[in-house]
Amino acid sequence: MSFVSIRDLTVAFDGVPVLHGIDLDIDRGEAIGLVGESGCGKSVTWLAALGLLPGKARVQGSVRLDGQELIGAPRTTLEGVRGARIAMIFQDPSSSLNPVQRVGRQIGEGLRLHRGLRGAQARTEVLRLMDMVGIPDAKRRIDLYPHEFSGGQCQRIMIAMALAGQPDLLIADEPTTALDATIQAQILDLLAGLRRQTGMAMVFISHDLGAVSAVCDRAAVMYAGRIVEANDIDSLFAAPAHPYTHGLFRAIPDLEAGRARLRPIEGTVPDPRALPAGCAFAPRCDAASSLCNSYAPDLKDQRSGGAVACFHPVQSSLRHMTQQEVPA
Numbered sequence: 169m170s171f172v173s174i175r176d177l178t179v180a181f182d183g184v185p186v187l188h189g190i191d192l193d194i195d196r197g198e199a200i201g202l203v204g205e206s207g208c209g210k211s212v213t214w215l216a217a218l219g220l221l222p223g224k225a226r227v228q229g230s231v232r233l234d235g236q237e238l239i240g241a242p243r244t245t246l247e248g249v250r251g252a253r254i255a256m257i258f259q260d261p262s263s264s265l266n267p268v269q270r271v272g273r274q275i276g277e278g279l280r281l282h283r284g285l286r287g288a289q290a291r292t293e294v295l296r297l298m299d300m301v302g303i304p305d306a307k308r309r310i311d312l313y314p315h316e317f318s319g320g321q322c323q324r325i326m327i328a329m330a331l332a333g334q335p336d337l338l339i340a341d342e343p344t345t346a347l348d349a350t351i352q353a354q355i356l357d358l359l360a361g362l363r364r365q366t367g368m369a370m371v372f373i374s375h376d377l378g379a380v381s382a383v384c385d386r387a388a389v390m391y392a393g394r395i396v397e398a399n400d401i402d403s404l405f406a407a408p409a410h411p412y413t414h415g416l417f418r419a420i421p422d423l424e425a426g427r428a429r430l431r432p433i434e435g436t437v438p439d440p441r442a443l444p445a446g447c448a449f450a451p452r453c454d455a456a457s458s459l460c461n462s463y464a465p466d467l468k469d470q471r472s473g474g475a476v477a478c479f480h481p482v483q484s485s486l487r488h489m490t491q492q493e494v495p496a
């Protein structure tokens with residue numbers, strides 16, 4: 169069995185489904201990207217798994233971590249999993265860090281909670297973690313407050329906090345979106361390096377295919393609450409099969425051409441309260457047929473590898489860009 173196994177995960181808010189039966193497996197040490205436009209359900213998938221959705225959310229299906237069911241698990245079980253086995257980092261470090269607490273203390277909190285470390289032992293480990301995430305001069309800066317660090321360094325502190333519990337899985341939810349381009353690249357490098365160093369698995373949530381390719385082995389593309397395509401990174405970049413994945417590639421600016429050759433996907437993501445009867449992407453899809461307007465296709469394994477939920481997958485000869493050509 170996979171380390172993380174998600175089966176038929178469905179989430180509804182006030183009777184409106186926003187996740188429609190997600191299936192996903194993650195192996196130990198694997199890094200998987202979850203890609204898709206805003207509102208497609210990338211975050212809700214993991215918030216549901218960790219029991220972090222508000223009470224009004226109706227969650228069905230199964231999320232197993234190392235065989236242990238998380239959906240419907242008692243609060244004490246979930247508290248034991250959060251931070252210690254699965255840690256999460258978010259887009260905006262400044263809103264996640266406590267502004268009136270010294271950073272060393274904030275990192276140390278996870279060490280106390282999850283590993284029972286205190287006093288000098290905890291301080292030594294905080295310094296090691298700060299060093300590991302690339303905060304220079306940690307000895308002097310351990311007692312500073314978050315506002316005394318730059319945005320990129322605050323994200324590094326958040327990563328150190330996430331690592332404090334030695335998690336088996338790190339969920340990074342748009343961890344570089346709030347940062348400028350150079351800092352983004354440094355944080356991506358850091359995450360890729362930490363993953364190699366610690367052997368933890370990683371879920372990298374992003375709308376940026378370039379960023380995903382820098383960190384991940386595999387990616388799942390989501391659209392309107394469903395996974396519409398999943399494949400290893402190289403195959404996905406070489407031969408995206410779902411018309412939506414194609415659209416995402418076309419929407420990446422071609423910087424090397426010296427001008428933006430950006431072709432945004434026309435139309436908008438459907439409102440979860442008014443989904444079309446068939447494939448949710450059909451109204452924006454050039455290849456849509458009457459079949460697509462009647463039924464939502466299931467995610468099916470392809471003979472060429474990967475899986476796609478489309479009645480008319482794009483033929484692999486229509487290659488768009490290699491991984492190297494995509495600006496990170």
Ligand SMILES: Nc1ncnc2c1ncn2[C@@H]1O[C@H](COP(=O)(O)OP(=O)(O)OP(=O)(O)O)[C@@H](O)[C@H]1O
Pocket residue numbers: 181186204205206207208209210211212213222375440
């Ligand atoms: N607490 C909530 N109450 C009601 N609806 C919610 C709640 N949280 C999320 N949703 C809805 O669930 C859907 C999926 O949201 P989610 O945050 O997972 O999207 P996302 O793909 O992570 O988007 P983004 O990239 O903007 O973070 C959206 O339609 C969103 O409006």
